[in-house]
Amino acid sequence: MEYVIIVIGAVLIKNILLAEYLGCCPFMGTSKKMNTAVGMGLAVIFVLTAATAVTYPIHHYIFTRFGLEYLQTITFILVIAALVQFVEMFLKKAIPALYQSLGIFLPLITTNCAVLGVAILCIRRDYSFVESIVFAFSSAAGFTLALVLLAGIRERLIIADVPKPLQGTAIGLITGGLMALAFFGFSGVDGSLNALMQQ
Amino acid sequence: MSVFKEFTKGLWQELPPFRLVLGLCPVLAVTKSATNGLGMGLAVIFVLTWSNILVSALRKVIPRKVRIASYIVIIATFVVIVEMATQAFFYPVYEALGIFIPLIVVNCVILGRAEAFASKNGVIASALDGLGIGAGFTMSLVVLGGLRELIGAGTLFDVEIMSAAYRSHSFSFMLEAPGAFICLGVLLAIMNAVSAPSSS
Numbered sequence: 001m002e003y004v005i006i007v008i009g010a011v012l013i014k015n016i017l018l019a020e021y022l023g024c025c026p027f028m029g030t031s032k033k034m035n036t037a038v039g040m041g042l043a044v045i046f047v048l049t050a051a052t053a054v055t056y057p058i059h060h061y062i063f064t065r066f067g068l069e070y071l072q073t074i075t076f077i078l079v080i081a082a083l084v085q086f087v088e089m090f091l092k093k094a095i096p097a098l099y100q101s102l103g104i105f106l107p108l109i110t111t112n113c114a115v116l117g118v119a120i121l122c123i124r125r126d127y128s129f130v131e132s133i134v135f136a137f138s139s140a141a142g143f144t145l146a147l148v149l150l151a152g153i154r155e156r157l158i159i160a161d162v163p164k165p166l167q168g169t170a171i172g173l174i175t176g177g178l179m180a181l182a183f184f185g186f187s188g189v190d191g192s193l194n195a196l197m198q199q
Numbered sequence: 200m201s202v203f204k205e206f207t208k209g210l211w212q213e214l215p216p217f218r219l220v221l222g223l224c225p226v227l228a229v230t231k232s233a234t235n236g237l238g239m240g241l242a243v244i245f246v247l248t249w250s251n252i253l254v255s256a257l258r259k260v261i262p263r264k265v266r267i268a269s270y271i272v273i274i275a276t277f278v279v280i281v282e283m284a285t286q287a288f289f290y291p292v293y294e295a296l297g298i299f300i301p302l303i304v305v306n307c308v309i310l311g312r313a314e315a316f317a318s319k320n321g322v323i324a325s326a327l328d329g330l331g332i333g334a335g336f337t338m339s340l341v342v343l344g345g346l347r348e349l350i351g352a353g354t355l356f357d358v359e360i361m362s363a364a365y366r367s368h369s370f371s372f373m374l375e376a377p378g379a380f381i382c383l384g385v386l387l388a389i390m391n392a393v394s395a396p397s398s399s
Contacts, residue, residue, distance in 0.1 A: 021228035073301040074275040113305045165392035177380030
């Protein structure tokens with residue numbers, strides 16, 4: 001049951017894009033077309049879950065044991081970069097169809113702060129291994145949800161009559177803000193779920 | 200004179216969050232108040248300047264194929280220094296910025312300058328470029344943070360500006376995520392409107 005709360009919390013209430021401000025660059029950069037948004041979203045789900053699965057044991061079995069926590073930032077970013085490279089090579093060989101659709105987005109993910117951010121958040125929030133994986137997957141799903149929703153809106157904005165200075169990123173940001181406002185409607189859901197559980 | 204230009208271009212022509220639309224996450228996340236924006240900006244100036252200097256100094260040593268990985272290691276080193284220093288000496292700032300201090304590593308502005316400028320130019324020019332872009336970044340953060348703090352909480356740098364009546368009924372949504380997105384979008388539109396005639 002606590003996993004359900006983590007999932008709902010990460011997807012709807014504390015959406016990493018709209019409430020935690022992680023991954024805003026691809027949010028603006030890859031939300032102009034629907035298929036780019038879907039491709040980026042799938043790639044993020046894939047890499048985020050894998051990256052958390054790798055960084056969690058590194059932190060808990062190597063760093064805490066030998067007192068090397070200060071290496072966290074450097075190691076995590078290198079692990080993520082290496083993992084992305086590896087995933088790219090693996091997909092190219094094993095599942096060429098998936099590689100075709102994810103291909104160009106994979107290298108971009110290394111500098112997507114959502115990946116490093118979620119890996120560090122899992123450590124800072126003292127999640128267990130399973131909780132970390134669930135949190136990472138649902139965060140990425142929330143990212144994809146927000147990205148695809150925004151892409152759907154922006155595809156229609158192209159034919160709308162937007163004032164010239166607002167065109168492009170500016171109207172994208174304002175749309176994102178309105179979406180974040182809409183997602184505010186979900187706040188409190190986790191509290192009521194918790195209360196329901198205790199009954 | 201040309202060296203001076205490396206510094207000033209970051210303040211308007213290539214103002215990072217607005218002109219380059221890079222490094223948005225910290226811009227949105229830490230600008231709840233002008234003070235937080237300033238703290239983040241100073242951290243970025245430090246990391247950007249030193250990583251630019253080191254990348255530029257090592258530009259003939261680093262092999263092209265592994266350059267991105269090398270830049271990331273250089274940047275991460277300075278980020279860890281900043282992280283430990285703020286934790287030791289400026290704990291409130293460390294608490295307020297939270298996860299966004301380690302995330303300076305993946306701020307595209309810094310990697311972008313290493314790749315686009317420092318890897319091709321001399322040490323002094325790179326240092327000035329880092330200082331200039333960093334100063335522009337800080338300026339943007341302080342303006343955005345100040346605006347959000349003023350509208351959202353009625354204060355500026357924690358000094359009470361607006362009347363008590365305003366402060367008790369302020370637009371607190373400006374302090375949350377929607378306010379951040381909308382405020383940045385409006386500022387971007389204003390900048391576009393101001394600079395449109397000169398560019399065309």
